[in-house]
Amino acid sequence: MAVPLLACDRGGTIADRAKPVHAPRVARQGDLVELIRLEPGIQLDIRYASTNNFTGQKLYDEPRAFLVRSAAEALVRAHRAAQRDGFGLTIFDAYRPWRVTKKLWDATPPGPKRNYVANPEKGSKHNRGCAVDLSLHRIDTGMLVEMPSGYDEFSERAHRDFMATSPEAAANRSRLERYMEAEGFRGISNEWWHFDYAGWENFPILDVAFSEIR
Template sequence: MINKFSDDWCKAKFRMLTVAMLISTGFGCCQVADVDNSGETAGATVTQNVKLSSDSSGFVLLSEAVPDAILEIRYYSTYNFVGDRIDGYEEPLAFLTKEAASALKNVSDELITKGYRLKIFDAYRPQKAVTHFMNWALDENDVRMKKYFYPELDKKVLFPQGYIAEHSGHSRGSTVDLTLFDMTTEKEVDMGGTFDYFGELSHPDYRNITEEQYKNRMLLREVMLKHGFKPLVEEWWHFTLADEPYPDTYFTFPINSNSL
């Protein structure tokens, strides 16, 4: 009798390796489902053309477009679910499309009047970073960061359950991972859970947290929605510009000072 999970995991491995080969050999288009590497499963059952591009002309440096934002680029550091600096993050910078950055500036301006600043964990993510995540997912023995980011899950379910995928909405350039920073306490706002935690705790509507923590999540959500971003049902920190300029293009240029 065939073990269904084992069969699915083998298929997932084959699929990841196939996409990785397409990326490494420079193919500009392939057929894949549109799934974010960290839980973005919207439209995951729809197969569509995916275009790869190295053209950075539509992007801006987030620290210039939103100067009040605080940057903590987790994938440039080793404090992330992999435990290493991620490929493509060559400097601790954040890029966004011009349209997303403009909308985020409006978010920042409103939140400053309420006593908060935005703290950015991730914005544009190069395709090679997503490939790094996929390769990491194949190594079932590398669980260095499990107790911090996925203590409730066996690593081998991360790909089948959609936590890791071939393409990320971040690579389209109009998605941002962020939280609130309280200017009175000079600390991050308590959201009842940490960035990049894989599990139900990260769902924005999760209610087994304090009322204050839930209100903090809703404040971030409400202001982001007001200024044109759409949320993700699995992650309280993740938002994508609803009218994103490159809905079917995934960018490949690295994050460094020479890319823009």
């Protein structure tokens, strides 16, 4: 079915009009799948649905996680591979409506920290339902494993090649990378928790609220 495209025309603030952000074309429909419907063992810790995130603001109304169908199915396979070793996936963020990418950008002061947030003029792979932020938990305790930094810690400790960390944290980072890369995801250099799904460019930028996804 053809996906209707229309420009995002949500109202901006006066400050937005003073320094315009040109919205990309966004779609209002996509083939998004809720991850826990495919695999209930995937844990959710959706930070943007709480105030426990770098903005201190609740940006999502509901703590839910969606990806496009092929990425969601690949993620389930990664989770099952982790389970065989006594681990599971914990999701911090997956599909993100475009309007939230804009809010994150506006909440980040101009400067080096903006290297860690997507420019809304280009949109994010999260907006396409093709990127996921995640970590590992231990199945026996349900607790997150040690990683070199916290989620959304905008420092060099978040970099994939940061080696001045404990052997356990480095091993857990590599373990997560192995599960994800085996299923067609690719990590990025400056955030150990972020993975893009191969073929993301074939999916449109979406601005659909979680509550509107059927």
